[in-house]
Amino acid sequence: MTVDTRLLQQGAGTDPLREMSRRTFLNYAWLASLGVLTAETAVVFYQFAMPRLGPGEFGGPVDLGLAEILPGIGADPEPFHKAKFWWVVDDEGAAIALYKVCPHLGCIYQWKPNQAKFICPCHGSEFERGGALIRSPAPRGLDRMVIRAYDAADELVAETNERGDALHIPDGARLVVETGLRILGHEAA
Ligand code: FES
Incomplete structure (x- = not known):
């Protein structure tokens, strides 16, 4: 079949x-x-x-201890890598914390001691020691972080103002840099 x-x-x-x-x-x-x-x-x-920042991490307040960590008056800026800023102390002894990222497209600029200015390797923007724009294409000067100074009783005794002016730090103060609070650099004239 x-x-x-x-x-x-x-x-x-x-x-x-x-x-x-x-x-x-x-x-x-x-x-x-x-x-x-x-x-x-x-x-x-x-x-x-959930908050992802632990104490002392970039993006939040970073406690730096006593003000003696600052560079000397008029000295070359010093990088503080952990909190991504440059310490600058101006000729009058006031301090600035400059965010390490270029305001053009986000490269990491560098201090050039022999030229006494910050230069970004990506597109050649240049900035003064205090962060003011010297040469574009960056659209503005360097951004600043808010610095807070506390006395021994943990009272706030000085703080960067809203314009980001350099801050005179009282002797013996403990410093905190608010890495999440940035003041935009001044735009090119
Ligand atoms: S990223 Fe700095 S000049 Fe372009």
């Missing part, structure tokens, strides 16, 4: 039991994907909502 194999193959493709288990499997797979997506979304929201 001959068996018509075409009929057998056709019949196998439409077996209701196989069709059911295939659909069940796809449903489970879809639910599993949805579960993974939901879990990933929840993790992202949690990370976004």
Whole structure:
């Protein structure tokens, strides 16, 4: 007797039991994907909502201890890498904390002692020791961070004003730089 194999193959493709288990499997797979997506979304929201800064990390207040860490009056600026700024003390002894990132496209500029200015290696912007713009393409001078000075009783005794003027720091003060509070540099005239 001959068996018509075409009929057998056709019949196998439409077996209701196989069709059911295939659909069940796809449903489970879809639910599993949805579960993974939901879990990933929840993790992202949690990370976004929770503060990610520990004490002393860039983005928050960085406690620098006593004011003796400052460079001398009129000395070359000194980088403070952990908090991403340059310490500058002007000729009158007042301090500035310059954010280390160029306001043009975000490169890290450098102090050039032999030229007595900051120069950005990416597109050649130049800035004075105090952060004022000398040469574009940067659209403004260097941004400044807010400095706060506290006395031995932990009272605030001096603070960078809203214009970002250099701050006279009382003797023996403890310094905190607010790395998340930046004052934009002055725009080119
Ligand atoms: S990023 Fe500094 S000059 Fe362009």
